[in-house]
Amino acid sequence: MTGPARPAARPGAAPEPGRIDAHLRAAAARHPDRPALVDRGRTWTYGELDRETDRWAAALVRHGVRPGAVVSWQLPNRAEAVVLHQATLRIGAISNPIVPIYRHAEVGFILRQARSEIVVVPAEFRGFDFPAMVGDLRAGLPDLATVVVVGTAPPGDGVVGLEDFLSAPATEPTPPEPAVPDDPDALALLLYTSGTTSDPKGVLHTHATLEHENHSMIEFFGLTGSDVVFMPSPVTHVTGVLYGLQLPFMIGAPVVLLDVWEPGAGLDLIERHGCTFVVAATPFLHGLVHHPGRTPESTRTLRVFACGGADVPPDLVRRAGEQLDCLVVRIYGSTEFPTATSTNLSDPVRTRAHTDGRPIGRAQVRVVDDRDRPVPPGTAGHLLVRGPERFVGYLDPTLDADAFTPDGWFRTGDLAVVDDAGYLEITGREKDIIIRGGENLSAKEIEDRLFEHPAVADVAVVAVPDPVLTERACAVVVPEPGADVTLPALTTWLRERHRLAVQKLPERLLLVDELPRTASGKVQKFKLRDRLRRSAP
Template structure:
C-alpha cells in the first residue's frame, strides 16, 4: 500500500523540536517493558459468553508478538501491507497489532458490527492483504460472510479465523507454531522495523460524504496524544485499565491497547459490555481507570446501586461520546466513588479536551473539558474570524496528534496551511478555556458513541420503491445520547412502515446499529427555495415531538 500521509512531513520538524512527538514506536515501548518488568502481568482478556480468561506477562506478550509477526510474514505480509482486524476485545486483537508493528505492517481495525456493505468498501479501499475475524461472535458467522466477499476482493489473500479449527485458524497459522524459533525469524523481525513516522494504523470513520474515510496515524501522532492524556489522568505503571469500549474504535485502541504498554501498566479487556461482569472485573483485577461512552457509565452506576457491589479501586471514569447529564454525574459519583471526567475527541486526533481531576464536578456536565497539552482550539465565524468567549461558531483545532490525512482522499483532509483542522462541529469556549460542543455542521448522528453514516443510509432509502424523499435526523435518548429517525415522503399511492424499512435496509447488508429506530411518514419535508431539505427544522420538530 502506498500511503499519502501528506499532513505529516510539513510539521515534523516543529513537532520534534517542541517535544510533542516522542520519536518512539510501540516496539520500543514493549521492548522497554520486557527489559524493566518482564514478569509483570500485562494483559488479562475476558470473554464474557464463554468465561475464558487469558493472561500475558510482558515477556509472554513480546514472545507471542514475535511469533505472530513471523507467521504473518509467512502469509506474505510485509512493510506497509494492511492487516484488517475485525475482532472484539480479545487478546488476539492486541497481539495482532503488536505483531504488525514488528514487521512494519499496518493494522486496520474494523468494528465487529460491520457487515457486507461496510466491509466491501473498506477492504477494497485499504487493499487489505490479510483479514483476521472471529469464526462466530454473538451468534453471527463472520467466516461465512467474509468468505462470500473474498472473490470480489482481489488484494485479500488470506482470511484468518479466531475460534475456528480449520487450516485457516489463528492458532494454526499464527499463534500455534513456534515461528519465533525459525532460523530466519531474527532476520524477518529486524528487516522492516518501522520508524515513528511510518503509518501504523488505518482506521475508518463514518463519512459525511457518503463513504467512510480512512484515517492514517503514525506512532508519533498516537503517542503525542496518549502521553499527555495519561499524565493529566495521573496514570502510571501502577494503573489497571479496564477497556470494554471496542478496540476497533480509537477509544479502545489508543487507551486500552496502546496506553497500558506505554505506561508499563496492566490492561483488562472485556469483549461484551455487561455491567455486572464489569463490576466483577473491577473488584477482582483491581481496576483503577476506565474510559467509555455515557451509556456505559449509566449502566455501571445503576448496577452498582442495584446490587450493592461497590468498586472501591476505581478512581476515574472518563466519559466521552456524548454530553454527560448533570444528574448522572451526581449519581455516578455517589455510586462508584470515582471521579467522573468529561472528554471530547475525534478519530483523527484522539482525545482533544478533558476536564481535570481537580475540577469541580459541574465542569463534567457543563463542559467537554479544556485542551490537552499540545492541542489548540478556536471557535470562528463563517468567515474564519475568531469569536469571543461564550459565542458559538465553527470549531477548529491544531494538535500534535492530528492525523496524517485520509487515505487516497487528500482533498478531504480539512487542514489549512497553518495546520488548523476543521472538526465539522459547532462549539463555544468559555472564559476559562473550556469547550462545549453545541452542534454539528457535518451530517452525523452519534448513537452510543458510534457514528451513523447518515448520507449513506439516506442514499439506500432512496432506492426503496415507495420512497420519494428521505431524511435521517437525530432524536434525543437518555441512555444512548441520540438515536436515528428516518423521515420520509412516500411516492403517490405507496406506503412504508417501520418493519418494512428495517427489512429493506437489512437486505442491503447494513450494520444493524446504523438502521433508524424510528420512522415518520409525512406529506412533505421542509425545504429551502432551491429544494434542499432543512434538517434543522426536522430536528426542531423532533425535539417538540411535532412530527
C-alpha cells in the same frame, strides 16, 4: 505487500525518539512476570504477551506482510486483537482495526480501499458468521490473498485457521523479520470513521501522533504502573486502540478486556481486578451507574472515568461521580484528533459537568466564524483543533483539502463555545451524523440506501434523543402514492439488500406528505427534529 503512500509530514510535528510498539518489549524486559492483560479469565504476563507477539509477527512475515503493508482485522475485545495489533506494528506494518458491527457494505469498502491482502476475523461473534461475509466479498477484493479465522476455519482458497497460520512449516525456514526503521513518523494506524459522507473515511496516524496522545493522557490523569485499565469500549475504535492496546504498556500496567458489554459483568471485572481507569462512551457510564447490582465495593478502586464519544448529560457526570466515588469527566475528541480537551481533579465539579474541558497536553482549540476568523470568548462558531496528536491525513487524499486550514488546524465539523477561562463546550454539529452509543452514524449513508426502496419517494434521516444511547436514527419518509411503509418492512429490506450494521438501521419512522426544504432545495432538518421532539412521549 504494499500499503498506502505515506503523506507529507505535518508542519510543526514533534518527532518522538522511538516507536509506540517498543513499549511492550521494554516493559517485558523490565518486569516479565507482571500482569499485562486479562481476557476471559486468563491473565497474561508481560513476558508471555511479548513472546506471543513475536510468534504472531513471525507468522505475518511468513505470509508475506512487509513494512508499510496494511493488516486488517475485525476482532472483539480479546487477547488476539492485542497481540495482532502489537505484532503488526512490530514488523513495521499498518494496523487496520474494523469494528465488529460492520457488515458487507462497510467491510467491503474498507478492504478494497486499503487494498488489504490479509484480514483476520473471528469464526463467530454474537451470532454472526464473519468468514461467510468475507467469502461473499472475495470476488470483489482482488488484493485479498489470506483470510485468517480465529476459530474453526471453513474450507476455502486462502482461508486458514489461526493455529495453522501461526505454525511454522517444518520444511521451510522462517524468513527473517524485516529491518524496521526507528521512525516515529512512519504510519502505524489506519482507522475508519463515519462522517457526512456515505463511505467511511480512512484516518491515518503515525507512531508519533499516537505517542503524543497517550503521553498527554498519562500526564493529565497522573497514570502510573499502579493503575489497572478497564476497556469495555471496542478495541477497534480509537478509544480502544489508544487506551486498551497501547497506553497500558507505556506505563507497565495491566489492561482488563470485556468483549460483550453487560454492566454487571463490567462491575464484576472492576471489583475483581481492582480497575482504576476507564475511557468509554456515555452508555457504559450510564450502565454502571444504573445497574441494580452495583455496590460501593464494586467500584471501590475506580479512580477516573473519562466519558466521551457522545453527548454526556451534566446530571450523569454529577451522579456518577457521587455514586461511583471517583473522578468522572467529559472528554472531547475524535478519530482524527483523539483527545483535545478534558478536566481533572483541579477543576470544579460544575465545570466538569457542564463543559467538555480545557486543552490537554499540547492540544490547541480555536473557535472561528465562517471566514476562519477567531471569535471572542463566549461566541459560538466552528471548532478547529491543532496539536501533535492530530492525524496526518485521510487515506483518500482528496478529503484533506476540506479537512485542514492552510496553517494545519483540523476542521472538526463541530460547533462550540470557548469561555473566558478557556473551557470548551460543544453546542452542535455541522456534520450530519447520529451519535448512537458512541458510534458515529452517517445520516446520508442511511438516506442513500432508503432512497433505493421502491416505496420511498423522499426521505431524511435525523437524530432523536435517547436517555441511554444519546441518539437514535429516525427515518422521515414521504411514501410513494398508495404505498404502505412500515418500520419493520424498511429495516428488513435494508438488512437483506444492503447488509448494513444493525446499529445503522432506523429505530423510528415518521411518515409525512413532504419534507420541509429551503428555497434552494435543502432539507430543513431542524424543523423535523423540532417536530419529533414535540411528539415525543
